[in-house]
Amino acid sequence: MSSRISRRRGTDSQRLGRPHTDRPASEDEVQNATYDRIAPLYDLLDAPHEYGWRRRLRGRLFDGLTGRVLDAGAGTGANVPFYPPGAEMVAVDASPKMLARAERRSAALGKPVTVQVMDLLKTDFPDAHFDAIVSTFVFCVLENNQQLPALREMRRICKPDGVIKLLDYRLSEKPLLRRTMEVVSSWSGWAFDSRYRPTTEAYIEAAGLDLVESRFVFGDIVKLLILRPSPAPNPPARLV
Numbered sequence: 001m002s003s004r005i006s007r008r009r010g011t012d013s014q015r016l017g018r019p020h021t022d023r024p025a026s027e028d029e030v031q032n033a034t035y036d037r038i039a040p041l042y043d044l045l046d047a048p049h050e051y052g053w054r055r056r057l058r059g060r061l062f063d064g065l066t067g068r069v070l071d072a073g074a075g076t077g078a079n080v081p082f083y084p085p086g087a088e089m090v091a092v093d094a095s096p097k098m099l100a101r102a103e104r105r106s107a108a109l110g111k112p113v114t115v116q117v118m119d120l121l122k123t124d125f126p127d128a129h130f131d132a133i134v135s136t137f138v139f140c141v142l143e144n145n146q147q148l149p150a151l152r153e154m155r156r157i158c159k160p161d162g163v164i165k166l167l168d169y170r171l172s173e174k175p176l177l178r179r180t181m182e183v184v185s186s187w188s189g190w191a192f193d194s195r196y197r198p199t200t201e202a203y204i205e206a207a208g209l210d211l212v213e214s215r216f217v218f219g220d221i222v223k224l225l226i227l228r229p230s231p232a233p234n235p236p237a238r239l240v
């Protein structure tokens with residue numbers, strides 16, 4: 001098997017079921033307790049969405065990516081089947097239990113990947129390390145005040161000519177669907193620490209990134225953002 005797992009910072013955080021707030025993100029606080037708890041059930045609970053529509057979107061995200069590619073917040077490895085052949089894949093997540101599943105999946109599918117438990121807000125990677133960074137359904141889990149640190153960290157570890165692709169939920173503008181999502185979000189907030197209102201776009205410029213593309217790819221509830229590092233002479237330093 002070609003995958004490797006290593007344990008990094010912040011794996012003892014206690015965030016179980018805590019509602020989203022705007023209080024400052026602590027350095028050692030990462031989203032692992034909720035996901036360690038849900039890990040054994042995650043794929044089962046997600047299966048209707050995964051096989052109903054998500055897999056189709058995942059395939060398109062990785063198309064054409066080459067070089068060193070990061071799956072940021074890889075979870076149980078739902079993206080693994082779509083890792084491009086020949087790319088040097090790295091998968092990180094704050095939850096060791098989610099990542100252990102990703103590792104098993106990569107082994108079963110014969111998809112080589114280096115797997116590391118790591119906080120996306122403060123990774124151990126050197127500057128300009130990745131040709132591409134892909135993150136699926138992760139920013140909807142981050143606190144409002146974690147959006148900018150996460151984007152800035154991605155900007156730091158992305159090569160100047162690299163690309164960052166974010167796929168995430170948005171709350172529908174259609175009244176019935178919006179209401180349904182609001183109701184469901186009480187459950188998803190408890191089970192997945194997830195919400196449908198990530199404020200990512202508000203921080204793109206401050207993170208030193210350019211928005212290349214922004215479009216809905218599933219109704220008006222899943223949006224793809226394609227970002228590139230701005231050609232700033234002095235890239236912003238890490239916030240946390």
Ligand SMILES: C[S@@+](CC[C@H](N)C(=O)[O-])C[C@H]1O[C@@H](n2cnc3c(N)ncnc32)[C@H](O)[C@@H]1O
Nearest residue numbers: 031035073074075078093094095119120136137
């Ligand atoms: C909704 S799951 C999505 C998993 C996977 N990307 C997918 O598409 O199925 C969110 C993942 O983000 C991870 N996560 C949340 N905050 C994180 C952080 N600060 N650093 C690393 N991973 C984080 C969680 O542990 C969880 O596995």
